Amino acid sequence: MRRPNRPEPVVPGEALYERKEREFVSHWTAALADPPEVYGERITSADDVVLRRWDPSRSKLGAALANGWDGPIPRRGERWLYLGAATGTTASHVADLVGPDGLVVAVEKSVRPFARLLALSERYPNIGPVLADAREPLAYLPIVPPVDGLYLDLPQADQVEIALRNARLFLRPSGVVLLALKTASMGRDRTAREHLDDAVRKLGPSVELERPLGLEPFHRRHFLLGGRPTKAMFRPEGDPEATPPSGPRVARRR
Numbered sequence: 001m002r003r004p005n006r007p008e009p010v011v012p013g014e015a016l017y018e019r020k021e022r023e024f025v026s027h028w029t030a031a032l033a034d035p036p037e038v039y040g041e042r043i044t045s046a047d048d049v050v051l052r053r054w055d056p057s058r059s060k061l062g063a064a065l066a067n068g069w070d071g072p073i074p075r076r077g078e079r080w081l082y083l084g085a086a087t088g089t090t091a092s093h094v095a096d097l098v099g100p101d102g103l104v105v106a107v108e109k110s111v112r113p114f115a116r117l118l119a120l121s122e123r124y125p126n127i128g129p130v131l132a133d134a135r136e137p138l139a140y141l142p143i144v145p146p147v148d149g150l151y152l153d154l155p156q157a158d159q160v161e162i163a164l165r166n167a168r169l170f171l172r173p174s175g176v177v178l179l180a181l182k183t184a185s186m187g188r189d190r191t192a193r194e195h196l197d198d199a200v201r202k203l204g205p206s207v208e209l210e211r212p213l214g215l216e217p218f219h220r221r222h223f224l225l226g227g228r229p230t231k232a233m234f235r236p237e238g239d240p241e242a243t244p245p246s247g248p249r250v251a252r253r254r
Contacts, residue, residue, distance in 0.1 A: 006046045014076055015097045016065075017051055027054040027065045029096035033123040038092045052096065056218045059090040060153055060180035063218035071210035071226045072176040078148035079103040081170050083134040083162065086153075087116040088127065094151065095124045102126055105144050109133045137166045149176040155185040160202045164233075167206070171229060177207050178226040180215070192221040199225060206233040 007017035007028045015030040028044070028051040036043055042053035056066035061073070074080050074097040085091045085106035095104045106121075107130045108114045114131050121127040132140045134154060147170050152163045163179050171177065183195035190198070196212060203209060207227045215222040 007044065007051055008046070015099060016073070017046065017049075024066065027056075027062065028052060029054060029093045030099075032096050032100060032126065033092070035123075038120065039087075039089050052093070054093050059093065060215055060219055060222060060224065061090050061151070061178070062093065063215040063222075064180075064213055064224040066218065067213055067215060069213050069224060069226075072149075072228070073178075074098050074102070074149055074151075077101045079145060080105070080149040080151060081144060081147045081166060082106045083150070083152040083166060084108065084154035085117055085129070086110075086113045088120040088124075090151075090153065091117070091127060092120060092124060095127050098126060100126060103128060103145075105130060105140075105147070107132050107134050107140065134162050134166065137169050141169060144170055146170060146172050147175060148172055149178065151178045151180075153180040153182075155182045157186050159185065160199050164203070164206055167229065168233060171233070173229060173234065176226065176228055177203075178224065179203075181212075181223045181225055182219075183221045183223070192223075196223050199223075203227075206230055 007019040010016045017028040031050040054062040056063040076099040085108045183192040186195045209227040
């Protein structure tokens with residue numbers, strides 16, 4: 001009898017799965033919440049693990065995986081700072097990836113989506129919702145621990161600067177920066193490619209970038225930028241020998 005085409009782990013021991021479909025590869029995460037469904041996504045199982053389909057049309061990070069992103073992503077046990085979490089669609093998949101021993105600090109400034117994010121955190125104890133403006137990271141500095149990764153999905157003209165400002169405060173030196181760049185929010189005076197080039201130029205000194213990846217056809221004029229920080233990320237102006245800050249030491253919420 002032919003074996004069913006079930007999702008298989010991308011990396012053994014991690015929570016990301018993939019399945020070869022007829023014309024593409026679908027991605028799934030091991031569901032941490034019960035019930036597992038968050039936004040109407042498909043649910044299946046493999047080896048007694050409940051899996052959630054990561055819909056690339058609903059998630060920039062999901063679209064990057066669908067388009068072949070092979071750079072760093074969240075892993076089990078890590079802490080991530082998510083800027084622009086909205087209602088928690090992608091944040092829930094990131095929470096699946098980091099697992100019960102990880103943490104996703106989800107920052108959202110709009111009250112209406114934050115209410116849904118707060119409700120989601122009742123099912124996902126590893127999501128810590130924060131009602132705040134990502135442009136003002138000092139406001140949540142006392143409650144955010146040092147993180148292993150920063151993910152930003154904000155439709156703002158200064159999204160690159162917001163990412164760098166937060167990374168310098170919270171990111172560990174060995175961490176990861178992921179930026180879902182929305183070029184349509186950066187002005188109509190340049191093409192998407194010109195905005196991408198400008199973002200790469202701004203990030204370049206502080207982040208050792210992977211090759212940028214376009215997110216079409218799922219998200220027009222979007223790109224995923226990602227990489228690890230360089231020493232320049234944590235270097236105060238005028239002090240080339242400065243070492244990275246250790247960050248605030250705040251116990252995670254349980």
